[in-house]
Amino acid sequence: MALNTASLRTSSVLSRKFKNSSNNVSPTFSIPIKSLSFLNPVPLFSNLSFKQTSHSSSSVSIKASSPSSSTTITESQELKIFYVPTKPIEGQKTGTSGLRKKVKVFMQENYLGNWIQALFNSLPPEDYKKGVLVLGGDGRYFNREAAQIIIKIAAGNGVGKILVGKDGIMSTPAVSAVIRKRNANGGFIMSASHNPGGPEYDWGIKFNYSSGQPAPESITDKIYGNTLSISEIKMAEIPDVDLSNLGVTNYGTFSVEVVDPVGDYLELMENVFDFSLIRSLLLRPDFRFVFDAMHAVTGAYAKPIFVDKLGANPDSISNGVPLEDFGHGHPDPNLTYAKDLVNIMFDENGPDVGAASDGDGDRNMILGREFFVTPSDSVAIIAANAQEAIPYFKTGPKGLARSMPTSGALDRVAQKLDLPFYEVPTGWKFFGNLMDAGKLSICGEESFGTGSDHIREKDGIWAVLAWLSIIAFRNKDRKPGEKLISISDVVNQHWATYGRNFFSRYDYEECESEGANKMIEYLRDVVSKSKGGDKYGSYALQFADDFNYSDPVDGSVVSKQGIRFVFTDGSRIIFRLSGTGSAGATVRIYIEQFEPDVSKHNVDAQTALKPLIDLALSISKLKEFTGREEPTVIT
Numbered sequence: 001m002a003l004n005t006a007s008l009r010t011s012s013v014l015s016r017k018f019k020n021s022s023n024n025v026s027p028t029f030s031i032p033i034k035s036l037s038f039l040n041p042v043p044l045f046s047n048l049s050f051k052q053t054s055h056s057s058s059s060v061s062i063k064a065s066s067p068s069s070s071t072t073i074t075e076s077q078e079l080k081i082f083y084v085p086t087k088p089i090e091g092q093k094t095g096t097s098g099l100r101k102k103v104k105v106f107m108q109e110n111y112l113g114n115w116i117q118a119l120f121n122s123l124p125p126e127d128y129k130k131g132v133l134v135l136g137g138d139g140r141y142f143n144r145e146a147a148q149i150i151i152k153i154a155a156g157n158g159v160g161k162i163l164v165g166k167d168g169i170m171s172t173p174a175v176s177a178v179i180r181k182r183n184a185n186g187g188f189i190m191s192a193s194h195n196p197g198g199p200e201y202d203w204g205i206k207f208n209y210s211s212g213q214p215a216p217e218s219i220t221d222k223i224y225g226n227t228l229s230i231s232e233i234k235m236a237e238i239p240d241v242d243l244s245n246l247g248v249t250n251y252g253t254f255s256v257e258v259v260d261p262v263g264d265y266l267e268l269m270e271n272v273f274d275f276s277l278i279r280s281l282l283l284r285p286d287f288r289f290v291f292d293a294m295h296a297v298t299g300a301y302a303k304p305i306f307v308d309k310l311g312a313n314p315d316s317i318s319n320g321v322p323l324e325d326f327g328h329g330h331p332d333p334n335l336t337y338a339k340d341l342v343n344i345m346f347d348e349n350g351p352d353v354g355a356a357s358d359g360d361g362d363r364n365m366i367l368g369r370e371f372f373v374t375p376s377d378s379v380a381i382i383a384a385n386a387q388e389a390i391p392y393f394k395t396g397p398k399g400l401a402r403s404m405p406t407s408g409a410l411d412r413v414a415q416k417l418d419l420p421f422y423e424v425p426t427g428w429k430f431f432g433n434l435m436d437a438g439k440l441s442i443c444g445e446e447s448f449g450t451g452s453d454h455i456r457e458k459d460g461i462w463a464v465l466a467w468l469s470i471i472a473f474r475n476k477d478r479k480p481g482e483k484l485i486s487i488s489d490v491v492n493q494h495w496a497t498y499g500r501n502f503f504s505r506y507d508y509e510e511c512e513s514e515g516a517n518k519m520i521e522y523l524r525d526v527v528s529k530s531k532g533g534d535k536y537g538s539y540a541l542q543f544a545d546d547f548n549y550s551d552p553v554d555g556s557v558v559s560k561q562g563i564r565f566v567f568t569d570g571s572r573i574i575f576r577l578s579g580t581g582s583a584g585a586t587v588r589i590y591i592e593q594f595e596p597d598v599s600k601h602n603v604d605a606q607t608a609l610k611p612l613i614d615l616a617l618s619i620s621k622l623k624e625f626t627g628r629e630e631p632t633v634i635t
């Protein structure tokens with residue numbers, strides 16, 4: 001079978017237990033000299049000076065009472081808190097998922113510090129004072145420095161404990177899992193997710209709340225507001241924490257625990273899935289599996305989970321070592337950027353199941369031999385098969401949900417299974433309330449995000465385990481030598497039952513912001529003048545709007561979440577600007593058309609959708625506004 005649904009790119013320290021006096025009074029810290037970051041300061045602390053009261057050949061002792069010449073010091077038992085003067089910095093508005101900028105921007109003096117302090121200024125004190133926060137990251141360039149800054153500011157603001165992944169590594173889904181398991185108040189993830197990393201590329205930070213979900217807009221809006229009025233950063237005087245050794249280090253009332261990033265997460269996965277069922281599949285001599293960690297965070301998870309626990313061949317993991325620049329790659333698991341995996345899977349003798357995940361491990365791509373599963377189909381198929389193949393769902397999912405631009409394949413499953421169904425704006429933060437309210441179990445986005453209420457983030461490895469469970473369940477009675485039911489068989493059967501929602505997304509990356517914004521304004525104008533029944537070529541308009549969402553749980557409302565043209569046959573064209581880029585504007589066009597006729601299900605999606613794609617380009621005057629002839633990525 002040819003490339004099924006998409007075509008390819010058309011254009012691109014030291015662990016030191018401090019000697020804490022048991023009565024918490026005037027302790028003496030003995031700090032090896034090279035661990036004192038402030039002697040060789042990162043920009044945030046460059047305006048601080050410290051007095052060393054005494055030192056020996058290899059260590060410096062600082063008494064908690066030692067004064068600083070340029071900053072205020074307050075005593076918090078043994079912790080000295082410095083108030084670092086700062087000024088507001090423009091542009092620190094959180095996007096679809098966290099704050100993302102070029103590394104060089106984040107490395108500017110106080111840039112990260114301002115945002116972290118603004119965050120603490122935005123939270124009610126009871127949400128973090130003496131509380132526990134988790135710190136994870138995808139291992140990208142600048143995470144080491146950033147981790148130390150975040151730890152010092154958290155301590156400076158009265159946080160009780162930071163739980164940090166070894167070497168600062170912990171995937172986004174694992175942070176969500178750890179927050180929930182350890183009843184933490186929240187957590188930080190140092191990642192720009194699928195954006196490339198390295199000195200010339202992107203850095204980012206996400207903040208998740210106590211249920212493990214990305215901070216809602218009510219909080220991120222407050223943080224932004226506070227970045228515009230910030231005047232000081234509270235920072236504790238502690239040495240850089242050694243993140244390379246597991247264990248707890250106490251600094252008076254504050255402590256840092258370096259934890260194994262995999263343990264809690266793996267335990268959760270073992271509770272969600274039937275590991276012996278998956279293991280029986282992976283051990284079959286007639287089944288081959290490959291997983292591409294893209295030199296990103298799941299490199300730390302792939303071997304312990306797929307190989308050590310589930311019996312996969314060690315050779316089945318590729319790019320399994322997290323690297324600061326993702327091996328010069330773009331850690332986005334799609335047909336363009338995970339090209340090596342696509343090439344392996346599109347060989348007629350390729351493996352049976354292939355998968356990849358992104359920078360921070362929350363996205364996934366699922367491939368069969370010579371077959372690509374669109375994320376929109378993937379979530380629908382997982383939902384349709386969850387009850388029989390995944391123990392966590394043995395009483396059936398409570399409800400299903402997708403982001404607005406994601407195809408309607410999931411809607412059809414919800415209808416057939418008679419389940420509550422929700423359509424939310426783009427971004428995982430909109431699923432959390434529904435999950436907390438017990439209304440939602442399985443959800444997904446077209447952007448390679450799939451997950452469930454086992455945590456409050458999308459979860460790449462979960463999606464891979466879900467697919468392995470489905471394939472294992474379908475083949476559990478097949479004897480060696482019998483033909484196995486493949487990924488493409490499962491998808492084709494699903495289409496035969498539910499019909500196929502052809503879907504494609506066109507991305508025009510790094511356009512000039514001005515042209516892209518004008519195009520959106522123009523489209524809003526078109527929407528305001530449109531009415532049901534308007535003819536667009538052979539399509540008749542049902543309605544056009546700019547998507548608004550009112551959260552059924554807390555009643556919060558968000559508007560302008562994407563311009564929709566919905567036609568009477570159910571076809572849709574959607575336009576949005578990305579909220580995760582770090583430069584210029586990325587225009588996304590989403591195109592969808594339903595096809596009930598089985599005989600037409602194996603048409604290439606680009607062919608099936610050509611009339612709608614042409615219509616989208618003409619409605620939007622995209623070429624005129626952006627000057628772009630071709631998209632950078634087609635999914």
Ligand code: VG1
Nearest residue numbers: 096097193194427445447578579580
């Ligand atoms: C993109 C995706 C969206 C996803 C978000 C975060 O946002 O479209 O579905 O939730 O990335 O994913 P945008 O605004 O660029 O379209 V991740 O893995 O980057 O945290």
Ligand code: CO
Nearest residue numbers: 193194360362
């Ligand atoms: Co991600």
